[in-house]
Amino acid sequence: QQQVKQSPQSLIVQKGGISIINCAYENTAFDYFPWYQQFPGKGPALLIAIRPDVSEKKEGRFTISFNKSAKQFSLHIMDSQPGDSATYFCAASSTGTASKLTFGTGTRLQVTL
Amino acid sequence: KAGVTQTPRYLIKTRGQQVTLSCSPISGHRSVSWYQQTPGQGLQFLFEYFSETQRNKGNFPGRFSGRQFSNSRSEMNVSTLELGDSALYLCASSLGASHSGNTIYFGEGSWLTVV
Numbered sequence: 001q002q003q004v005k006q007s008p009q010s011l012i013v014q015k016g017g018i019s020i021i022n023c024a025y026e027n028t029a030f031d032y033f034p035w036y037q038q039f040p041g042k043g044p045a046l047l048i049a050i051r052p053d054v055s056e057k058k059e060g061r062f063t064i065s066f067n068k069s070a071k072q073f074s075l076h077i078m079d080s081q082p083g084d085s086a087t088y089f090c091a092a093s094s095t096g097t098a099s100k101l102t103f104g105t106g107t108r109l110q111v112t113l
Numbered sequence: 114k115a116g117v118t119q120t121p122r123y124l125i126k127t128r129g130q131q132v133t134l135s136c137s138p139i140s141g142h143r144s145v146s147w148y149q150q151t152p153g154q155g156l157q158f159l160f161e162y163f164s165e166t167q168r169n170k171g172n173f174p175g176r177f178s179g180r181q182f183s184n185s186r187s188e189m190n191v192s193t194l195e196l197g198d199s200a201l202y203l204c205a206s207s208l209g210a211s212h213s214g215n216t217i218y219f220g221e222g223s224w225l226t227v228v
Contacts, residue, residue, distance in 0.1 A: 031214075032214040034216075036219075041221070042221055043117070043203050043205075043219030043220050043221050043222055044156070044203070044219050045218075045219065046216050046217070046218075049214075049216075051214070089155070089156060093214070095214070100146075100158045100161065100169050100171065101146070101158065101217065102158070103148075103155055103156040103157075103158075104155065105154075105155040106155050106156075
């Protein structure tokens with residue numbers, strides 16, 4: 001019930017292309033869906049987050065698409081750049097005293113020239 | 114504003130020993146969470162402390178413990194170390210409890226190698 005499934009495990013995209021990472025969840029109580037970006041040797045950093053009351057959120061080249069009925073959400077990186085090469089984690093949590101942030105297994109993105 | 118600070122950054126321990134990792138949250142943050150990151154399992158939640166009280170605990174054995182001090186600094190301890198405990202241990206802090214959708218900020222982690 002608490003699991004968040006993320007795919008693909010790794011992704012290679014050419015510079016200027018679109019990177020798409022998908023996540024699916026089971027727990028319908030989840031109401032907060034952040035994406036984290038992690039560079040080697042660094043801790044994860046919040047990239048963008050969405051709540052289920054909207055279907056899409058865009059911040060610069062990064063967009064989250066959310067499909068509540070399918071229990072899926074995805075990260076789109078437009079005009080991918082070599083500096084975007086990192087590991088991306090989706091996550092989910094619910095409001096409640098016993099909840100926690102549950103992470104997907106991560107996607108290693110490599111943007112080639 | 115200083116970020117989340119974790120010490121030590123790197124350490125090597127022998128199987129059976131114990132280890133204590135320290136985390137200083139961002140000033141003003143009252144919630145501290147700990148995560149274990151391994152290549153195979155990703156980011157696994159260990160526990161969260163808020164105002165010195167453990168709010169939530171992940172599915173880890175009792176060898177993993179933690180505490181939070183009145184200044185919000187936190188420590189986690191792993192006793193009787195096993196080879197499988199080798200991992201990056203990440204601390205994260207937030208203003209409020211992480212379940213409320215508050216942004217959590219991660220430190221750079223403590224790399225633990227058990228030999």
